[in-house]
Amino acid sequence: MHDNRVATVVSTAPFDDQKPGTSGLRKAVPVFQQPHYLENFVQSVFDALPDVAGKTLVVGGDGRFFNAEAIQVILRMACANGVGKLLVGQNGLLSTPAVSNLIRKHKAYGGFVLSASHNPGGPDGDFGIKYNIGNGGPAPESLTEAIYANSRRIDQYRIVEAPDCDLSILGPQSLGGMAIEIVDPVADYAQLMESLFDFDAIGALLRAGSFKMCFDAMHAITGPYAKAILEDRLGAPKGTVVNAVPLPDFGGHHPDPNLVHAAELVAKTRGKTPLDFGAASDGDGDRNMIVGANCFVTPSDSLALIAAHADCVPGYAGRLTGIARSMPTSRAADRVAEKLGVAAFETPTGWKFFGNLLDAGKVVFCGEESFGTGSDHVREKDGLWAVLYWLNILAKTNKPVAQLLAEHWAEYGRDYYSRHDYEGVDSAAAAQLMADLRAADLIGKSFDGRTVTLFDDFAYTDPVNGEHTTGQGVRIGFDDGARVVFRLSGTGTSGATLRVYLEHYEPRPEHQHADTQAVLAGLIATARAISGVEARTGRKAPDVIT
Ligand code: G16
Numbered sequence: 001m002h003d004n005r006v007a008t009v010v011s012t013a014p015f016d017d018q019k020p021g022t023s024g025l026r027k028a029v030p031v032f033q034q035p036h037y038l039e040n041f042v043q044s045v046f047d048a049l050p051d052v053a054g055k056t057l058v059v060g061g062d063g064r065f066f067n068a069e070a071i072q073v074i075l076r077m078a079c080a081n082g083v084g085k086l087l088v089g090q091n092g093l094l095s096t097p098a099v100s101n102l103i104r105k106h107k108a109y110g111g112f113v114l115s116a117s118h119n120p121g122g123p124d125g126d127f128g129i130k131y132n133i134g135n136g137g138p139a140p141e142s143l144t145e146a147i148y149a150n151s152r153r154i155d156q157y158r159i160v161e162a163p164d165c166d167l168s169i170l171g172p173q174s175l176g177g178m179a180i181e182i183v184d185p186v187a188d189y190a191q192l193m194e195s196l197f198d199f200d201a202i203g204a205l206l207r208a209g210s211f212k213m214c215f216d217a218m219h220a221i222t223g224p225y226a227k228a229i230l231e232d233r234l235g236a237p238k239g240t241v242v243n244a245v246p247l248p249d250f251g252g253h254h255p256d257p258n259l260v261h262a263a264e265l266v267a268k269t270r271g272k273t274p275l276d277f278g279a280a281s282d283g284d285g286d287r288n289m290i291v292g293a294n295c296f297v298t299p300s301d302s303l304a305l306i307a308a309h310a311d312c313v314p315g316y317a318g319r320l321t322g323i324a325r326s327m328p329t330s331r332a333a334d335r336v337a338e339k340l341g342v343a344a345f346e347t348p349t350g351w352k353f354f355g356n357l358l359d360a361g362k363v364v365f366c367g368e369e370s371f372g373t374g375s376d377h378v379r380e381k382d383g384l385w386a387v388l389y390w391l392n393i394l395a396k397t398n399k400p401v402a403q404l405l406a407e408h409w410a411e412y413g414r415d416y417y418s419r420h421d422y423e424g425v426d427s428a429a430a431a432q433l434m435a436d437l438r439a440a441d442l443i444g445k446s447f448d449g450r451t452v453t454l455f456d457d458f459a460y461t462d463p464v465n466g467e468h469t470t471g472q473g474v475r476i477g478f479d480d481g482a483r484v485v486f487r488l489s490g491t492g493t494s495g496a497t498l499r500v501y502l503e504h505y506e507p508r509p510e511h512q513h514a515d516t517q518a519v520l521a522g523l524i525a526t527a528r529a530i531s532g533v534e535a536r537t538g539r540k541a542p543d544v545i546t
Contacts, residue, residue, distance in 0.1 A: 299367060
């Protein structure tokens with residue numbers, strides 16, 4: 001410890017449930033409110049960063065319930081652990097991609113993101129905390145494992161006694177000898193977006209009057225970002241951004257941009273006078289949903305179209321090296337990579353697995369079926385970035401979303417895709433289901449006219465550092481190109497969530513405009529039969545279909 005800091009050392013005992021999941025530690029708010037719970041985890045992070053003293057960290061969150069209290073604790077613990085400087089979003093607010101950008105732009109050592117992403121907020125909702133490393137991306141497995149190991153043996157933490165910092169005033173202040181800078185959450189991020197996209201073309205489209213769009217911020221963090229960029233800078237009509245004020249409980253809604261939770265937005269793009277374009281982002285601003293007039297762009301297709309149109313976006317023209325997708329994401333992006341002669345990577349679920357590929361320049365675009373798309377501009381997925389990318393495509397091609405999709409499918413074939421989620425099921429039953437699936441021997445077996453040609457539990461070796469990750473989900477591939485994947489979510493906070501990913505490849509243009517669930521019906525029945533999900537969980541149908 002340097003300078004005049006006086007830390008209090010507090011005795012504590014380990015909690016046994018602080019293992020970071022797919023994206024940091026996520027728990028119900030009351031769990032985080034237990035005495036020492038947050039402090040234990042934060043100290044476990046600091047203990048895994050032996051050289052953090054004197055360094056700069058970034059801190060911000062999505063404004064959900066407990067965000068304000070947690071930030072004050074982190075500030076006091078950072079001070080006690082010798083951190084040199086903290087960059088904090090004004091009022092404690094920063095979207096996840098904005099944190100990533102700030103870390104990179106200011107060459108910070110790392111940062112804390114306070115969010116449970118798309119999970120509901122409020123006193124009975126969820127809270128979360130995630131540590132990002134110096135490249136701006138989520139901590140890799142080796143670090144999260146070290147944090148978890150620390151949390152299992154922790155017996156004390158360090159904190160300074162100090163009054164709360166006023167996070168509403170921009171500029172420098174100090175806390176017990178540690179420098180704090182309160183930064184505008186939007187400014188640097190907006191500048192980055194302007195450097196990537198054709199703002200003149202997008203602005204002309206948005207101001208034309210004939211183009212109608214709506215961005216639903218879902219009462220979450222992207223409200224201020226979207227208002228500043230879409231309305232103030234690009235000139236979209238006031239009111240284009242709805243639910244724009246971040247609320248601690250997201251207005252009682254589920255800030256998850258999908259067909260179920262953003263149903264109001266989707267409704268505006270349907271019927272006789274639909275909007276041309278609709279988009280939404282989630283609690284912490286890293287997810288996105290794209291809808292056009294009477295059409296929905298699956299996240300898997302979105303990644304493929306984004307890659308296929310790289311040449312009409314200034315920040316990406318002529319520099320595509322490769323595309324990465326998480327394993328359960330459809331193979332639509334692979335087809336684009338093949339045609340363009342660039343590399344394609346299949347990684348486990350979790351944005352952290354893209355970090356090394358991006359750092360090494362092996363890929364420019366990454367995407368996940370879970371409504372996540374992004375590029376090498378930051379090391380997180382980025383909701384508003386995806387929306388601006390789509391607006392850039394629309395402005396440059398002058399084609400409606402549905403036409404872009406139809407043309408893409410005609411060229412590459414269509415990957416009909418859907419995910420069925422069984423939420424909050426009994427953890428033991430879900431674990432047994434997965435164990436039995438892994439033990440099954442399905443190669444050569446036939447179901448509903450399809451024969452199994454691929455059957456494995458997905459494992460991945462990082463091509464950059466050789467880290468090997470196993471047990472990432474059961475893949476079942478069929479001879480007609482169809483595929484079913486089973487895995488358990490790593491982001492839920494009660495019971496287990498079983499995800500069943502279904503896809504069917506259709507190369508014939510005349511068959512590419514059917515209803516997705518109808519096309520997948522046979523495959524859905526096969527998945528239910530193979531897994532025995534109904535008998536094992538008592539669920540007759542999934543809770544959420546996206
Ligand atoms: C997180 C991760 C994503 C992952 C998603 C779903 O997203 O960052 O990489 O795809 O969870 O994970 P799971 O299927 O394990 O629930 P977010 O937006 O929640 O941070």
